[in-house]
Amino acid sequence: MIAAILSLTLLGAVLGFGLGIAAKKFAVETDARVAEIAALMPGSNCGQCGFPGCAGAAAAIAEGSATVTVCPPGGKALAGALAAKLGISIDLSGVADAGPKIAAIAEEICIGCCRCVKECPTDAIVGAAKQIHAVMREACTGCGNCIDRCPTEAMKMEPVPVTLQHWVWPKPVVTEAEPSWA
Amino acid sequence: MSEYLILLVTTALVNNVVLVKFLGLCPFMGVSKSVDSALGMGMATTFVITLACGATWMLENWLLVPLGLGYLRILTFILVIAAVVQFVEMVVKKASPELYQALGIYLPLITTNCAVLGLALINVQEKSGFVKSLLYGFGSAVGFTLVLLIFAGLRERLALARVPASFAGAPISFVLAGLLSLAFMGFAGLNFK
């Protein structure tokens, strides 16, 4: 009995001591991935993901409480990059990428209140007081924050028109084969 | 020398730990989705099994048998195995965060991989010497790694196949494991004498 207790204690102590040393030697700093993930995010803090800003989303993704497909402005590209970073595989074909959308202003309704200008996280809307505003297509991330700010509903989201340069071959539709003795 | 070589081949192929003895099925099904993580898992398990076989032999012959504590065998063996796994986990986490992420829960679960404890106990049962214990463990672990790699390769290809919906995922993997086991039946009765 004594021998059993002693030997178990001894064993535990030896193993514990060894592991303690190993833990010191192989210590890993805290998750460095949050910063890396945050660097990938758009950084516009638009809040469409439901997390407080891009940093919050990055933390959530790193700890696994959010999926990599959480960011609508990032779209498939970001989801793919995040999945690669985290070393996980996802089926991107399922990601709802309804095509990028950007803000557009109905010029006949715009009253030039400048509210949207102040709201835009990327300074993509230009305009001065009492002047019709305009959206710079290249700068708009499609976060949609300006929509609610517009008092006259002149602001709306429109799909980016497909041009020859941006057209992508659709995935082949494979109808089930019907082989024949041809 | 040739005896050891035959022992290695026999443990790795003829009495394959997974496909013939049906030990270690948990990581076999769990970590066989990609060849890379399978290789990592195989190496980690090989390390654990070989080390555990050595450590448990020492424990058995230098502590348990002299003190007559045979009834503590499983308890102490698990203790040693758990410690080794903890050590491996730290090393993997430090050396390859990607592999650590990919292996996930299956890395600490090596502790409960029945192949590890099973091989240690078989060694005790067979009353093998130290070197033979080590080789036995190592050969089996190599067999485990080999089969895990083969299975992962097959499953990578299976992932692209249009498996009927009701069989997709785990069911077809088990069917596949069965067919692989069928193929390994070819080694049954392999006798180099």
Next chain:
Amino acid sequence: MISESASLAAAAPIASPHAHAGGRVSLVMLKVMAALAPATLFGFWLYGWPAIHLWLITVLFALLGEAFSLRVMGRRALPVLMDGSALLTGWLLALSLPPWAPWWIGATGGLFATIVAKQLFGGLGQNLFNPAMVARVALLISFPVAMTQWTAPLPLGSAGAPDFIHGLQITLGGLGAKSQLDAVSSATLLGHAKTELSRGLDLFHSLAGEHAPTLSPVGARAGSLGETSALLIAAGGIAMIFMGLISWHIPLAMLAAIAVPAAIGHAVDPARHLDAASHVLSGAAMLGAFFIATDYVTSPNTRTGQLVFGAGCGFLTWVIRTWGGYPEGVAFAVLLMNALTPAIDRLLKPRIYGRDRKGRPREPAP
């Protein structure tokens, strides 16, 4: 403006190329069957009506298995059956069975091959193991007695050969079949050697015996339904090579990898090891090398990979025949190498233009 009709093409554009070499999957299968026909007809002649019945039953059940799976999945069966792959699977399986085996061997095998080994994995092109060999191994392990009942050649029309009705009785296991079978039962060369060796009799004595099986390249010996005529099988195989259906890599590598170790073994210890000719010309070696191992779906992509694959099949066959528990190892060897095919494909990719084998850009030549 002339953009008025961004027409149908925009909805479903067709990518280049707008030409095709003309090959069809069903055509490939047809040609393989044609190459297989001589050896099969010889088997029919050699073993008579029971063999023909068994072949029909095996093929029928292979087709049934395929059709059943497709129907269960709610797909139309007939168009898929027309690709000929299920027929070929059943055919190859039948050729590897003992010619007078009972009907349920062929039926179970045919169903197992197409349902478990093929359709469960998604059908044509998706299976990871050769369906015919999976079925053969499953049968061998499940019904070892029925799968090792060999028959001495009893050609159609010769005295004592069963007629159509009698053949049906034998296949369906009816009255008198057992005694009939016992009367003509024989052993294969490999089986005989293995049995005698395990009884402690070396090859000098066992092969010198009065009833010892002999080697016959033409195929007039005991063996599987369509595996005995090495010459006819090789002729079919070589025809396939000339038709461009298969390349020489797998067959040559496989036969060489059986012959070379066998020759070395025989030279070292003739009492224990059969010679190379016996190894290559008996059992399923020839059929395996030309028709089984060359299965597109389960063999590697590249020529180099195919050499490795063939060599592996051959060497494992020899190992299992020599040291294993079974007298014949082709089916096991093929399945084992099928399992290794993804690994071979992974390791032996073709070199990409402008890159080295590891995929790094090549250094410009000085």
Next chain:
Amino acid sequence: MGLIEKFFALLEPQHWGVHPDDHKRPAADAPLRSLPLPERLYIPLQQHIGAAARPIVLVGQSVLKGQLLAEAQGATSAAIHASTSGTVAAIGDVTAPHPSGLPFAAITLAADGDDRWADTGTAVDPFALPPPEVARRVAAAGVVGLGGATFPSALKLGLGLKAEIHTLIINGGECEPYLSCDDRLMRDFATETVDGIRIMLHATGAKQALVGIEDNKPEAIAAMTAAAQGYSEIAIRPVPARYPMGSEKHLFSELTGTEVPADGRTTDLGALVHNVGTAWAVHEALRNNRPLVERIVTVNGGAVARPGNIRVPVGALVEDVLAFVGLREEPARLVMGGPMMGSLLPHRRVPVVKGSSGILALTAVEAAGFDPGPCIRCSSCVRACPVGLLPLEMSARIANGDLDGAVAFGLKDCIACGCCSFVCPSRIPLVHYFNHAKGELAAQGRAQLRNEAAKRLVAARAERLERDAREKAEVAARRKAERAAAKAAEAARSAAASSEATT
């Protein structure tokens, strides 16, 4: 080549490519014809790789043939000229000769029927001009690569000067079945083409020119050899007829025996590849001061009544060309370019552009449209692939949405030559999968760039807001201080005043 490499080559000789039925004759042997001038020409502003040209004419303006309609815009672009004399009827969208059927901008020219050339100045001896001046003139003539890639030729010539080119490779391979426009050009304009090659040699400073011509064009080889007689720097090199011999890298390898490193260009190895058609266009630009306003187009295919090669002004509609040659039956597929790499046309009312080498009206039998079946891993595609890829593995991954997996198998090295789809017994649209994946990856790349740009903008905005706040605070503080100082001064003054008053 290392020892291991030699061993592999022994096991697996590189039999790249395929040998499709070439269908080149009788169209190749038919004499060259000219398309009667159509009433309207639709001249696209983008007929080249790079940015669209900027129009410099107004609607209603009358122009002469060869007059500049739109000038090059940006570093990579090419000028567009009027293909005939007439009036600018419109500047707007027309359907592009592209499978998407999307529109692109074009200048619509109502021909006046005179086909009167503008005064383009007098020709000078190109060999008296400094090489950069030759390149400038080539640029001014709007010459682009006529092999199909339509890269602005002047840029390439300039690149040659910079990269110290020693060899000019002239691509007369024309490996695509059906097409014979280069064949016809070499037969009918061998002297002009050779002259163009000599001008290009002068412009790039290269020492020699190798003209690679597939050996299924003996007439062209003979004509070119005769024309090149006396110019030791130009060598006519017959090459075996095998598709895709006309691929820049493969022709280069065939002629020089070395491989172009991946991610590299032939210029890295001191060689520049140009098409024979480009050589002819350079000759026209330098000797005759004629900009590129027409080209030879092969009209071929089972549905064409009188197949052959036709001189077509840029901007003529495919419809006009087909009406000229006549149709035997309703074509099942209309293709611009060759059958292996050409693009499906959405309909007939699309313009012929500088890069249009052929118009094919294919019958249903020729187009060989079958429903795809499952891959049987026969690896025909692996052996056909001239680049050494595994098309079956790539397409399976793309079908499963695993684009990165396809990239790992070398998708980015794919040249979309179509050999794999051509030989596939299961008729899997492999090239379609690769097109899709490449487009998707490019879109992802663009999205990535957008994200990064957005991030910069956000940072800039944050900085601006901060600066505004800081400045506001500073201004406020300063005002406060000023006010306080003013108050103090006021107080002091009033105090002084009061004290004065008291004293």
